[in-house]
Amino acid sequence: DAQVETKQFQAETRKVLDIVINSLYTERDIFVRELVSNAADALEKFRHQSLIDKIEFDAHVPLEITIDCDDKKHILTIADTGIGMTREELETNLGTIAHSGSKHFFEQLAEAAKKDVNLIGQFGVGFYSVFMAAKAVRVQTRSWDGGDGWEWASDGGGTYTLSPCPGLHRGTKIIIELKDDAHTYASKFTIERIIQQYSTFVPFPVKVEGKTVNTVQAIWTRSKSEITDEEYTEFYKFIGNAVDDPMYRLHFSADAPLAINALVYVPKENFEVLGMGRMQPGVNLYCQKVLIDQHSENILPEWLRFLKGVVDSEDLPLNISRQSLQDNALVLKLRKVLTKRVIKFLAEEAERDADKYREFWKTFGIFLKEGVTSDFEHRTELAKLLRFESSASEPGTMISLDEYVGRMREGQDKIYYINGPSRAAVEYGPYVEMFKKRGIEIFYTLEPIDDFVLNHLGEYNGKKLVSADRADLSLPETTPAASEEGAKESGEPLAEAVMTSLCRWMKEVLGDRIQEVKASSRLVDSPAMIVNVDGYMTSSMERILKASGQ
Numbered sequence: 001d002a003q004v005e006t007k008q009f010q011a012e013t014r015k016v017l018d019i020v021i022n023s024l025y026t027e028r029d030i031f032v033r034e035l036v037s038n039a040a041d042a043l044e045k046f047r048h049q050s051l052i053d054k055i056e057f058d059a060h061v062p063l064e065i066t067i068d069c070d071d072k073k074h075i076l077t078i079a080d081t082g083i084g085m086t087r088e089e090l091e092t093n094l095g096t097i098a099h100s101g102s103k104h105f106f107e108q109l110a111e112a113a114k115k116d117v118n119l120i121g122q123f124g125v126g127f128y129s130v131f132m133a134a135k136a137v138r139v140q141t142r143s144w145d146g147g148d149g150w151e152w153a154s155d156g157g158g159t160y161t162l163s164p165c166p167g168l169h170r171g172t173k174i175i176i177e178l179k180d181d182a183h184t185y186a187s188k189f190t191i192e193r194i195i196q197q198y199s200t201f202v203p204f205p206v207k208v209e210g211k212t213v214n215t216v217q218a219i220w221t222r223s224k225s226e227i228t229d230e231e232y233t234e235f236y237k238f239i240g241n242a243v244d245d246p247m248y249r250l251h252f253s254a255d256a257p258l259a260i261n262a263l264v265y266v267p268k269e270n271f272e273v274l275g276m277g278r279m280q281p282g283v284n285l286y287c288q289k290v291l292i293d294q295h296s297e298n299i300l301p302e303w304l305r306f307l308k309g310v311v312d313s314e315d316l317p318l319n320i321s322r323q324s325l326q327d328n329a330l331v332l333k334l335r336k337v338l339t340k341r342v343i344k345f346l347a348e349e350a351e352r353d354a355d356k357y358r359e360f361w362k363t364f365g366i367f368l369k370e371g372v373t374s375d376f377e378h379r380t381e382l383a384k385l386l387r388f389e390s391s392a393s394e395p396g397t398m399i400s401l402d403e404y405v406g407r408m409r410e411g412q413d414k415i416y417y418i419n420g421p422s423r424a425a426v427e428y429g430p431y432v433e434m435f436k437k438r439g440i441e442i443f444y445t446l447e448p449i450d451d452f453v454l455n456h457l458g459e460y461n462g463k464k465l466v467s468a469d470r471a472d473l474s475l476p477e478t479t480p481a482a483s484e485e486g487a488k489e490s491g492e493p494l495a496e497a498v499m500t501s502l503c504r505w506m507k508e509v510l511g512d513r514i515q516e517v518k519a520s521s522r523l524v525d526s527p528a529m530i531v532n533v534d535g536y537m538t539s540s541m542e543r544i545l546k547a548s549g550q
Ligand code: ADP
Pocket: 034, 038, 039, 042, 080, 082, 083, 084, 085, 093, 094, 125, 126, 127, 128, 171, 172
Protein backbone atom coordinates (compact mmCIF):
# COMPACT_ATOMS: atom_id res chain seq x y z
CA ASP A 1 0.00 0.00 0.00
CA ALA A 2 1.60 3.23 -1.20
CA GLN A 3 -0.09 5.19 1.55
CA VAL A 4 1.56 3.28 4.37
CA GLU A 5 4.71 4.95 5.60
CA THR A 6 7.21 3.08 7.75
CA LYS A 7 9.17 5.10 10.29
CA GLN A 8 11.97 4.51 12.78
CA PHE A 9 11.47 5.07 16.47
CA GLN A 10 13.79 7.57 18.08
CA ALA A 11 16.81 5.85 19.67
CA GLU A 12 15.64 6.41 23.28
CA THR A 13 12.21 5.08 22.47
CA ARG A 14 13.73 1.93 21.00
CA LYS A 15 15.68 1.39 24.18
CA VAL A 16 12.57 1.69 26.29
CA LEU A 17 10.59 -0.62 24.06
CA ASP A 18 13.40 -3.09 24.24
CA ILE A 19 13.32 -3.12 28.02
CA VAL A 20 9.55 -3.28 28.12
CA ILE A 21 9.29 -6.14 25.68
CA ASN A 22 12.22 -8.27 26.69
CA SER A 23 11.81 -8.30 30.42
CA LEU A 24 9.58 -10.11 32.85
CA TYR A 25 6.83 -8.21 34.55
CA THR A 26 5.36 -8.37 37.97
CA GLU A 27 2.90 -5.57 37.52
CA ARG A 28 1.71 -5.78 33.97
CA ASP A 29 -1.72 -4.53 34.99
CA ILE A 30 -0.51 -0.99 35.02
CA PHE A 31 -0.59 -0.73 31.23
CA VAL A 32 -4.38 -0.58 31.48
CA ARG A 33 -4.07 2.21 34.02
CA GLU A 34 -1.71 4.11 31.71
CA LEU A 35 -3.96 3.83 28.68
CA VAL A 36 -7.08 4.75 30.63
CA SER A 37 -5.39 7.76 32.13
CA ASN A 38 -4.21 8.86 28.68
CA ALA A 39 -7.79 8.53 27.50
CA ALA A 40 -9.00 10.58 30.47
CA ASP A 41 -6.33 13.21 29.76
CA ALA A 42 -7.49 13.39 26.16
CA LEU A 43 -11.10 13.86 27.26
CA GLU A 44 -10.05 16.56 29.70
CA LYS A 45 -8.11 18.32 26.94
CA PHE A 46 -11.13 18.17 24.70
CA ARG A 47 -13.36 19.62 27.39
CA HIS A 48 -10.90 22.43 27.79
CA GLN A 49 -10.76 22.97 24.04
CA SER A 50 -14.52 23.14 23.83
CA LEU A 51 -14.48 26.00 26.30
CA ILE A 52 -12.14 28.13 24.22
CA ASP A 53 -13.20 27.11 20.68
CA LYS A 54 -16.47 26.49 18.98
CA ILE A 55 -16.62 22.77 18.24
CA GLU A 56 -18.00 22.10 14.77
CA PHE A 57 -17.09 18.47 14.31
CA ASP A 58 -18.70 15.62 16.30
CA ALA A 59 -19.78 18.18 18.87
CA HIS A 60 -22.39 15.90 20.45
CA VAL A 61 -20.38 12.72 20.84
CA PRO A 62 -20.52 11.98 24.59
CA LEU A 63 -17.29 12.20 26.59
CA GLU A 64 -16.44 8.66 27.64
CA ILE A 65 -14.03 5.76 27.58
CA THR A 66 -15.18 2.51 26.03
CA ILE A 67 -13.41 -0.78 26.55
CA ASP A 68 -14.16 -3.93 24.56
CA CYS A 69 -12.82 -7.38 25.24
CA ASP A 70 -12.70 -9.97 22.51
CA ASP A 71 -11.59 -13.06 24.36
CA LYS A 72 -11.87 -15.27 21.26
CA LYS A 73 -9.46 -13.21 19.18
CA HIS A 74 -7.52 -12.02 22.28
CA ILE A 75 -7.99 -8.40 21.43
CA LEU A 76 -8.47 -5.56 23.86
CA THR A 77 -9.74 -2.21 22.59
CA ILE A 78 -9.66 1.01 24.56
CA ALA A 79 -11.38 3.98 22.94
CA ASP A 80 -12.00 7.53 23.98
CA THR A 81 -13.88 10.47 22.50
CA GLY A 82 -11.22 12.93 23.58
CA ILE A 83 -9.12 15.42 21.71
CA GLY A 84 -7.57 12.94 19.27
CA MET A 85 -4.30 13.42 17.41
CA THR A 86 -3.27 14.81 14.05
CA ARG A 87 -0.70 12.98 11.98
CA GLU A 88 2.10 15.18 13.34
CA GLU A 89 0.94 14.68 16.87
CA LEU A 90 0.85 10.92 16.38
CA GLU A 91 4.43 10.99 15.20
CA THR A 92 5.84 13.09 17.99
CA ASN A 93 3.72 11.65 20.78
CA LEU A 94 4.11 7.98 19.97
CA GLY A 95 7.39 7.93 18.10
CA THR A 96 9.66 9.94 20.35
CA ILE A 97 10.19 10.64 23.98
CA ALA A 98 9.59 14.33 24.02
CA HIS A 99 9.45 15.33 27.62
CA SER A 100 12.78 16.03 29.21
CA GLY A 101 11.46 14.57 32.46
CA SER A 102 10.75 11.28 30.79
CA LYS A 103 14.26 10.95 29.43
CA HIS A 104 15.68 11.01 32.91
CA PHE A 105 12.97 8.63 33.96
CA PHE A 106 13.81 6.20 31.20
CA GLU A 107 17.46 6.29 32.12
CA GLN A 108 16.41 5.21 35.60
CA LEU A 109 14.26 2.53 34.06
CA ALA A 110 17.23 1.22 32.10
CA GLU A 111 19.29 1.22 35.30
CA ALA A 112 16.61 -0.71 37.16
CA ALA A 113 16.36 -3.20 34.32
CA LYS A 114 20.06 -3.92 34.61
CA LYS A 115 19.78 -4.59 38.34
CA ASP A 116 16.62 -6.61 38.51
CA VAL A 117 14.15 -7.08 35.72
CA ASN A 118 11.36 -7.52 38.22
CA LEU A 119 11.71 -3.89 39.16
CA ILE A 120 10.59 -2.69 35.79
CA GLY A 121 7.01 -3.65 36.25
CA GLN A 122 6.80 -1.06 38.97
CA PHE A 123 7.63 1.78 36.66
CA GLY A 124 4.78 3.41 34.89
CA VAL A 125 6.11 3.71 31.39
CA GLY A 126 3.22 5.58 29.84
CA PHE A 127 1.91 4.56 26.47
CA TYR A 128 4.80 2.19 25.78
CA SER A 129 3.79 0.01 28.70
CA VAL A 130 1.19 -1.43 26.34
CA PHE A 131 3.97 -3.55 24.87
CA MET A 132 4.25 -5.45 28.13
CA ALA A 133 1.11 -7.25 27.01
CA ALA A 134 0.82 -6.50 23.30
CA LYS A 135 2.06 -8.43 20.33
CA ALA A 136 0.90 -5.60 18.09
CA VAL A 137 -0.85 -2.29 18.64
CA ARG A 138 -2.91 -0.08 16.35
CA VAL A 139 -3.79 3.46 17.34
CA GLN A 140 -6.59 4.96 15.27
CA THR A 141 -7.19 8.60 15.91
CA ARG A 142 -8.93 11.69 14.63
CA SER A 143 -8.35 15.15 15.97
CA TRP A 144 -11.13 17.34 17.39
CA ASP A 145 -10.73 19.72 14.42
CA GLY A 146 -12.21 17.13 12.06
CA GLY A 147 -9.02 16.70 9.99
CA ASP A 148 -8.17 13.32 8.44
CA GLY A 149 -8.00 10.23 10.59
CA TRP A 150 -4.76 8.26 10.93
CA GLU A 151 -3.61 4.91 12.07
CA TRP A 152 -0.33 4.27 13.86
CA ALA A 153 0.72 0.65 14.11
CA SER A 154 3.67 -1.16 15.65
CA ASP A 155 4.76 -4.46 17.07
CA GLY A 156 7.19 -2.69 19.39
CA GLY A 157 10.20 -3.44 17.18
CA GLY A 158 12.34 -0.71 15.69
CA THR A 159 9.64 0.76 13.48
CA TYR A 160 6.05 1.87 13.27
CA THR A 161 3.76 2.64 10.36
CA LEU A 162 1.45 5.56 9.65
CA SER A 163 -1.46 5.31 7.26
CA PRO A 164 -4.69 7.17 6.56
CA CYS A 165 -7.75 5.86 8.38
CA PRO A 166 -11.03 7.20 7.05
CA GLY A 167 -14.40 7.03 8.74
CA LEU A 168 -13.38 7.74 12.32
CA HIS A 169 -15.21 9.81 14.88
CA ARG A 170 -13.39 12.23 17.14
CA GLY A 171 -10.98 10.59 19.56
CA THR A 172 -8.59 7.71 19.82
CA LYS A 173 -9.02 3.97 19.67
CA ILE A 174 -6.24 1.65 20.75
CA ILE A 175 -6.51 -1.89 19.45
CA ILE A 176 -4.29 -4.32 21.27
CA GLU A 177 -3.48 -7.78 20.01
CA LEU A 178 -2.42 -9.59 23.16
CA LYS A 179 0.66 -11.73 23.62
CA ASP A 180 0.05 -15.43 24.15
CA ASP A 181 0.76 -15.18 27.87
CA ALA A 182 -1.37 -12.06 28.28
CA HIS A 183 -4.74 -13.31 27.10
CA THR A 184 -6.25 -12.52 30.49
CA TYR A 185 -6.44 -8.86 29.45
CA ALA A 186 -9.16 -9.75 26.99
CA SER A 187 -11.31 -10.94 29.88
CA LYS A 188 -13.77 -8.36 31.07
CA PHE A 189 -13.37 -9.56 34.66
CA THR A 190 -9.68 -8.80 34.59
CA ILE A 191 -10.27 -5.40 33.07
CA GLU A 192 -13.06 -4.52 35.49
CA ARG A 193 -10.84 -5.46 38.41
CA ILE A 194 -8.00 -3.29 37.17
CA ILE A 195 -10.29 -0.33 36.54
CA GLN A 196 -11.74 -0.69 40.04
CA GLN A 197 -8.29 -0.71 41.51
CA TYR A 198 -6.60 2.11 39.64
CA SER A 199 -9.16 4.11 37.78
CA THR A 200 -12.31 4.18 39.88
CA PHE A 201 -12.21 7.93 40.17
CA VAL A 202 -11.50 8.80 36.55
CA PRO A 203 -13.92 11.67 35.95
CA PHE A 204 -15.45 10.24 32.76
CA PRO A 205 -17.54 7.10 32.42
CA VAL A 206 -15.41 4.03 31.79
CA LYS A 207 -17.59 1.44 30.07
CA VAL A 208 -16.46 -2.15 29.91
CA GLU A 209 -18.62 -4.11 27.47
CA GLY A 210 -21.27 -1.43 27.81
CA LYS A 211 -21.34 -1.34 31.61
CA THR A 212 -20.05 1.70 33.46
CA VAL A 213 -17.45 0.43 35.92
CA ASN A 214 -16.39 3.58 37.73
CA THR A 215 -19.40 4.69 39.67
CA VAL A 216 -17.76 6.32 42.69
CA GLN A 217 -17.10 10.01 42.45
CA ALA A 218 -13.81 11.56 43.40
CA ILE A 219 -15.50 13.81 45.92
CA TRP A 220 -12.22 15.11 47.31
CA THR A 221 -11.85 17.44 44.36
CA ARG A 222 -15.24 19.04 44.96
CA SER A 223 -15.75 21.95 47.27
CA LYS A 224 -16.73 21.12 50.84
CA SER A 225 -19.94 23.09 50.80
CA GLU A 226 -21.33 20.94 47.99
CA ILE A 227 -20.79 17.62 49.73
CA THR A 228 -23.35 16.17 52.11
CA ASP A 229 -22.53 14.20 55.24
CA GLU A 230 -24.07 11.13 53.62
CA GLU A 231 -21.76 11.46 50.63
CA TYR A 232 -18.77 11.81 52.92
CA THR A 233 -19.76 8.74 54.91
CA GLU A 234 -20.47 6.71 51.82
CA PHE A 235 -17.09 7.61 50.42
CA TYR A 236 -15.42 6.64 53.70
CA LYS A 237 -17.04 3.24 53.56
CA PHE A 238 -15.89 2.77 50.01
CA ILE A 239 -12.31 3.92 50.39
CA GLY A 240 -11.79 2.47 53.86
CA ASN A 241 -13.55 -0.75 53.07
CA ALA A 242 -15.43 -0.03 56.26
CA VAL A 243 -18.82 -0.70 57.77
CA ASP A 244 -18.65 1.81 60.63
CA ASP A 245 -19.11 5.56 60.45
CA PRO A 246 -16.00 7.68 60.75
CA MET A 247 -15.16 9.45 63.99
CA TYR A 248 -13.56 12.46 62.32
CA ARG A 249 -13.00 13.64 58.81
CA LEU A 250 -10.60 16.19 57.45
CA HIS A 251 -11.07 17.54 53.95
CA PHE A 252 -8.66 20.18 52.79
CA SER A 253 -6.84 21.53 49.82
CA ALA A 254 -3.73 23.63 49.45
CA ASP A 255 -1.87 25.24 46.59
CA ALA A 256 1.41 26.00 48.29
CA PRO A 257 4.00 24.66 48.83
CA LEU A 258 2.38 22.12 46.53
CA ALA A 259 -1.04 21.29 45.17
CA ILE A 260 -2.86 18.95 47.53
CA ASN A 261 -6.38 17.68 47.78
CA ALA A 262 -6.84 15.44 50.74
CA LEU A 263 -9.77 13.71 52.37
CA VAL A 264 -8.85 11.61 55.37
CA TYR A 265 -10.92 9.96 58.05
CA VAL A 266 -10.41 8.63 61.55
CA PRO A 267 -12.42 5.41 61.91
CA LYS A 268 -14.46 4.60 65.00
CA GLU A 269 -12.63 1.43 65.84
CA ASN A 270 -9.00 0.62 66.36
CA PHE A 271 -8.65 -2.75 64.69
CA GLU A 272 -5.14 -3.25 65.94
CA VAL A 273 -6.37 -3.28 69.50
CA LEU A 274 -9.16 -5.60 68.49
CA GLY A 275 -6.49 -8.16 67.83
CA MET A 276 -6.50 -8.06 64.06
CA GLY A 277 -2.78 -7.53 63.72
CA ARG A 278 -0.84 -4.56 62.51
CA MET A 279 -2.80 -2.27 60.22
CA GLN A 280 -1.69 -1.40 56.73
CA PRO A 281 -1.56 2.32 56.05
CA GLY A 282 -5.04 3.35 54.93
CA VAL A 283 -4.41 6.40 52.79
CA ASN A 284 -3.95 6.11 49.04
CA LEU A 285 -1.99 8.48 46.88
CA TYR A 286 -3.54 9.74 43.66
CA CYS A 287 -2.34 12.00 40.93
CA GLN A 288 -5.26 13.67 39.19
CA LYS A 289 -7.63 10.97 40.38
CA VAL A 290 -5.46 8.12 39.13
CA LEU A 291 -4.06 5.81 41.76
CA ILE A 292 -0.29 5.83 42.06
CA ASP A 293 0.33 4.33 45.49
CA GLN A 294 -2.23 2.24 47.29
CA HIS A 295 -1.93 1.96 51.09
CA SER A 296 0.93 4.38 50.76
CA GLU A 297 3.77 4.04 53.22
CA ASN A 298 5.31 7.22 51.96
CA ILE A 299 2.81 10.02 52.37
CA LEU A 300 2.24 9.75 56.12
CA PRO A 301 4.38 8.57 59.02
CA GLU A 302 3.75 5.05 60.27
CA TRP A 303 2.03 6.18 63.44
CA LEU A 304 -0.76 7.68 61.33
CA ARG A 305 -1.56 4.30 59.78
CA PHE A 306 -5.01 4.36 61.39
CA LEU A 307 -6.18 7.08 58.99
CA LYS A 308 -8.19 6.15 55.91
CA GLY A 309 -8.65 8.21 52.81
CA VAL A 310 -7.06 9.75 49.78
CA VAL A 311 -4.42 12.29 48.98
CA ASP A 312 -4.23 13.72 45.51
CA SER A 313 -1.46 15.89 44.20
CA GLU A 314 -1.25 16.91 40.60
CA ASP A 315 2.32 18.02 41.12
CA LEU A 316 3.46 14.41 41.22
CA PRO A 317 4.40 12.68 38.00
CA LEU A 318 1.95 9.90 37.26
CA ASN A 319 4.67 7.55 36.17
CA ILE A 320 6.68 7.80 39.35
CA SER A 321 7.86 4.40 40.57
CA ARG A 322 7.23 2.89 43.99
CA GLN A 323 10.93 3.03 44.74
CA SER A 324 11.33 6.63 43.83
CA LEU A 325 8.30 7.62 45.90
CA GLN A 326 10.40 6.92 48.95
CA ASP A 327 13.01 9.56 48.37
CA ASN A 328 11.17 11.89 46.07
CA ALA A 329 11.50 15.46 47.35
CA LEU A 330 7.90 16.27 46.49
CA VAL A 331 6.63 13.26 48.36
CA LEU A 332 8.68 14.20 51.41
CA LYS A 333 7.23 17.69 51.28
CA LEU A 334 3.76 16.27 50.87
CA ARG A 335 4.27 14.06 53.89
CA LYS A 336 5.40 16.98 56.00
CA VAL A 337 2.47 19.17 55.04
CA LEU A 338 -0.04 16.37 55.60
CA THR A 339 1.34 15.34 58.97
CA LYS A 340 1.34 18.88 60.29
CA ARG A 341 -2.18 19.41 59.00
CA VAL A 342 -3.47 16.26 60.68
CA ILE A 343 -1.88 17.20 64.00
CA LYS A 344 -3.33 20.69 63.77
CA PHE A 345 -6.71 19.23 62.95
CA LEU A 346 -6.67 16.97 66.00
CA ALA A 347 -5.64 19.86 68.23
CA GLU A 348 -8.56 21.90 66.89
CA GLU A 349 -10.97 19.04 67.45
CA ALA A 350 -9.71 18.64 71.02
CA GLU A 351 -10.41 22.32 71.57
CA ARG A 352 -13.81 22.22 69.91
CA ASP A 353 -15.20 19.16 71.67
CA ALA A 354 -13.02 17.87 74.48
CA ASP A 355 -15.27 14.92 75.31
CA LYS A 356 -15.26 13.64 71.77
CA TYR A 357 -11.52 14.06 71.66
CA ARG A 358 -11.23 11.95 74.83
CA GLU A 359 -13.12 9.20 73.03
CA PHE A 360 -10.67 9.52 70.18
CA TRP A 361 -7.79 9.43 72.62
CA LYS A 362 -9.04 6.26 74.27
CA THR A 363 -9.18 4.52 70.91
CA PHE A 364 -6.20 5.98 69.06
CA GLY A 365 -4.04 7.58 71.76
CA ILE A 366 -1.69 4.63 71.54
CA PHE A 367 -0.74 5.67 67.98
CA LEU A 368 0.03 9.22 69.05
CA LYS A 369 2.19 7.86 71.85
CA GLU A 370 3.99 5.77 69.25
CA GLY A 371 4.45 9.01 67.31
CA VAL A 372 6.13 10.72 70.23
CA THR A 373 8.60 7.86 70.61
CA SER A 374 9.30 7.38 66.91
CA ASP A 375 8.81 10.67 65.07
CA PHE A 376 11.35 13.17 66.23
CA GLU A 377 10.23 15.81 63.77
CA HIS A 378 6.71 16.04 65.13
CA ARG A 379 7.34 15.17 68.77
CA THR A 380 6.76 18.65 70.15
CA GLU A 381 3.55 19.27 68.23
CA LEU A 382 2.30 15.83 69.18
CA ALA A 383 2.84 16.49 72.87
CA LYS A 384 -0.08 18.91 72.81
CA LEU A 385 -2.33 16.00 71.92
CA LEU A 386 -1.30 13.74 74.79
CA ARG A 387 -3.74 13.04 77.61
CA PHE A 388 -3.21 11.47 81.05
CA GLU A 389 -5.03 11.29 84.31
CA SER A 390 -3.65 13.42 87.09
CA SER A 391 -4.07 14.05 90.78
CA ALA A 392 -6.29 16.98 89.82
CA SER A 393 -8.46 15.19 87.26
CA GLU A 394 -11.61 13.23 87.91
CA PRO A 395 -10.96 9.48 87.97
CA GLY A 396 -11.23 8.18 84.44
CA THR A 397 -10.82 11.64 82.92
CA MET A 398 -7.65 12.73 81.24
CA ILE A 399 -6.10 16.12 80.85
CA SER A 400 -3.53 17.71 78.60
CA LEU A 401 -0.05 18.93 79.38
CA ASP A 402 -1.30 22.45 78.72
CA GLU A 403 -3.94 22.15 81.40
CA TYR A 404 -1.32 20.91 83.81
CA VAL A 405 1.07 23.72 82.98
CA GLY A 406 -1.70 26.25 83.39
CA ARG A 407 -2.20 25.06 86.96
CA MET A 408 1.42 24.80 88.01
CA ARG A 409 2.21 26.24 91.43
CA GLU A 410 4.40 29.22 91.96
CA GLY A 411 7.97 28.09 92.25
CA GLN A 412 7.27 24.86 90.32
CA ASP A 413 9.33 24.47 87.16
CA LYS A 414 8.90 20.78 86.42
CA ILE A 415 6.11 18.51 85.30
CA TYR A 416 5.78 15.40 87.45
CA TYR A 417 4.41 11.98 86.70
CA ILE A 418 4.26 8.62 88.36
CA ASN A 419 3.42 5.28 86.83
CA GLY A 420 1.24 2.65 88.38
CA PRO A 421 -1.13 -0.16 87.49
CA SER A 422 -4.21 1.80 88.52
CA ARG A 423 -5.22 5.16 89.84
CA ALA A 424 -6.01 3.73 93.28
CA ALA A 425 -2.63 2.02 93.51
CA VAL A 426 -0.87 5.26 92.69
CA GLU A 427 -2.99 7.44 94.94
CA TYR A 428 -2.43 5.31 98.02
CA GLY A 429 1.23 4.77 97.26
CA PRO A 430 4.06 6.67 98.94
CA TYR A 431 5.26 8.56 95.86
CA VAL A 432 2.46 11.06 95.78
CA GLU A 433 2.33 11.85 99.49
CA MET A 434 4.54 14.89 99.38
CA PHE A 435 2.82 16.08 96.19
CA LYS A 436 -0.50 16.01 97.99
CA LYS A 437 0.95 17.76 100.95
CA ARG A 438 2.45 20.54 98.93
CA GLY A 439 -0.51 20.80 96.59
CA ILE A 440 1.53 19.95 93.49
CA GLU A 441 -0.30 18.23 90.67
CA ILE A 442 1.14 15.00 89.35
CA PHE A 443 0.26 12.97 86.27
CA TYR A 444 -0.74 9.36 86.75
CA THR A 445 0.66 7.36 83.86
CA LEU A 446 -1.37 4.21 83.97
CA GLU A 447 -0.14 2.51 80.80
CA PRO A 448 3.23 0.79 80.83
CA ILE A 449 4.32 2.63 77.69
CA ASP A 450 3.62 6.07 79.13
CA ASP A 451 6.96 6.50 80.84
CA PHE A 452 8.77 5.79 77.59
CA VAL A 453 6.65 8.42 75.93
CA LEU A 454 7.34 11.09 78.54
CA ASN A 455 10.97 10.12 78.74
CA HIS A 456 11.30 10.57 74.98
CA LEU A 457 9.55 13.86 75.17
CA GLY A 458 11.95 15.03 77.91
CA GLU A 459 10.31 18.40 78.37
CA TYR A 460 7.25 20.35 77.49
CA ASN A 461 7.05 24.08 77.09
CA GLY A 462 10.55 24.40 78.54
CA LYS A 463 9.59 22.41 81.63
CA LYS A 464 11.33 19.15 82.38
CA LEU A 465 9.22 16.03 82.69
CA VAL A 466 10.26 14.16 85.82
CA SER A 467 9.20 10.79 87.20
CA ALA A 468 8.37 10.93 90.90
CA ASP A 469 10.26 7.74 91.63
CA ARG A 470 13.60 9.39 91.06
CA ALA A 471 15.93 9.27 94.03
CA ASP A 472 17.17 12.81 93.56
CA LEU A 473 13.73 14.34 93.39
CA SER A 474 13.38 17.52 95.34
CA LEU A 475 10.00 19.14 95.28
CA PRO A 476 9.66 22.90 95.26
CA GLU A 477 8.57 24.57 98.49
CA THR A 478 5.05 25.69 97.86
CA THR A 479 2.53 27.11 100.21
CA PRO A 480 0.24 24.21 101.11
CA ALA A 481 -2.92 23.97 99.08
CA ALA A 482 -6.03 25.23 100.86
CA SER A 483 -7.33 21.71 101.50
CA GLU A 484 -4.07 20.78 103.13
CA GLU A 485 -4.09 23.77 105.45
CA GLY A 486 -3.90 22.55 109.00
CA ALA A 487 -3.11 18.97 108.05
CA LYS A 488 -1.21 17.43 110.90
CA GLU A 489 2.43 16.52 110.62
CA SER A 490 2.60 12.84 111.41
CA GLY A 491 4.74 12.07 114.43
CA GLU A 492 8.14 13.23 115.54
CA PRO A 493 11.18 12.67 113.29
CA LEU A 494 13.66 10.02 114.51
CA ALA A 495 16.89 11.15 116.08
CA GLU A 496 19.75 11.19 113.61
CA ALA A 497 21.72 8.41 115.31
CA VAL A 498 18.68 6.14 115.38
CA MET A 499 18.01 6.86 111.73
CA THR A 500 21.58 6.02 110.74
CA SER A 501 21.57 2.68 112.46
CA LEU A 502 18.11 1.86 111.10
CA CYS A 503 19.37 2.51 107.57
CA ARG A 504 22.46 0.40 108.17
CA TRP A 505 20.36 -2.47 109.49
CA MET A 506 18.00 -2.35 106.50
CA LYS A 507 20.90 -2.40 104.05
CA GLU A 508 22.32 -5.47 105.86
CA VAL A 509 19.01 -7.28 105.64
CA LEU A 510 18.25 -6.36 101.99
CA GLY A 511 21.85 -6.76 100.79
CA ASP A 512 22.42 -6.58 96.99
CA ARG A 513 18.81 -6.17 96.18
CA ILE A 514 19.15 -2.48 96.88
CA GLN A 515 21.89 0.04 96.45
CA GLU A 516 21.42 2.28 99.42
CA VAL A 517 19.04 3.23 102.24
CA LYS A 518 18.66 6.92 103.02
CA ALA A 519 16.67 9.12 105.32
CA SER A 520 14.22 11.23 103.36
CA SER A 521 11.93 14.13 104.04
CA ARG A 522 9.69 13.21 101.11
CA LEU A 523 7.39 10.87 102.99
CA VAL A 524 4.33 12.02 104.82
CA ASP A 525 2.41 8.93 105.95
CA SER A 526 4.35 5.95 104.60
CA PRO A 527 7.39 4.68 106.48
CA ALA A 528 9.49 3.94 103.38
CA MET A 529 9.52 3.89 99.59
CA ILE A 530 11.67 2.53 96.82
CA VAL A 531 13.20 5.07 94.46
CA ASN A 532 15.08 4.95 91.24
CA VAL A 533 18.74 5.86 91.49
CA ASP A 534 19.98 6.40 87.97
CA GLY A 535 16.96 8.50 87.16
CA TYR A 536 16.93 7.36 83.56
CA MET A 537 14.62 4.37 83.53
CA THR A 538 11.56 4.45 85.66
CA SER A 539 10.53 1.28 87.40
CA SER A 540 7.73 0.77 84.91
CA MET A 541 10.17 1.00 82.01
CA GLU A 542 12.37 -1.57 83.69
CA ARG A 543 9.41 -3.87 84.14
CA ILE A 544 8.61 -3.66 80.44
CA LEU A 545 12.16 -4.35 79.40
CA LYS A 546 12.39 -7.28 81.78
CA ALA A 547 9.15 -8.69 80.46
CA SER A 548 10.42 -8.40 76.90
CA GLY A 549 13.64 -10.16 77.88
CA GLN A 550 16.09 -7.29 77.36
P1 ADP B 1 2.19 11.11 29.12
O1 ADP B 1 0.76 10.69 29.26
O2 ADP B 1 2.91 11.14 30.43
O3 ADP B 1 2.33 12.38 28.36
P2 ADP B 1 2.33 8.78 27.49
O4 ADP B 1 3.46 7.95 27.02
O5 ADP B 1 1.30 8.09 28.29
O6 ADP B 1 2.95 9.99 28.28
O7 ADP B 1 1.62 9.45 26.26
C1 ADP B 1 2.38 10.24 25.35
C2 ADP B 1 1.52 11.25 24.64
O8 ADP B 1 0.70 10.62 23.68
C3 ADP B 1 0.55 12.00 25.51
O9 ADP B 1 1.16 13.11 26.12
C4 ADP B 1 -0.51 12.44 24.51
O10 ADP B 1 -0.12 13.62 23.87
C5 ADP B 1 -0.50 11.33 23.51
N1 ADP B 1 -1.59 10.39 23.75
C6 ADP B 1 -1.52 9.19 24.34
N2 ADP B 1 -2.73 8.60 24.38
C7 ADP B 1 -3.62 9.48 23.85
C8 ADP B 1 -5.04 9.47 23.61
N3 ADP B 1 -5.79 8.45 23.98
N4 ADP B 1 -5.57 10.56 23.03
C9 ADP B 1 -4.81 11.60 22.65
N5 ADP B 1 -3.49 11.68 22.85
C10 ADP B 1 -2.89 10.62 23.44
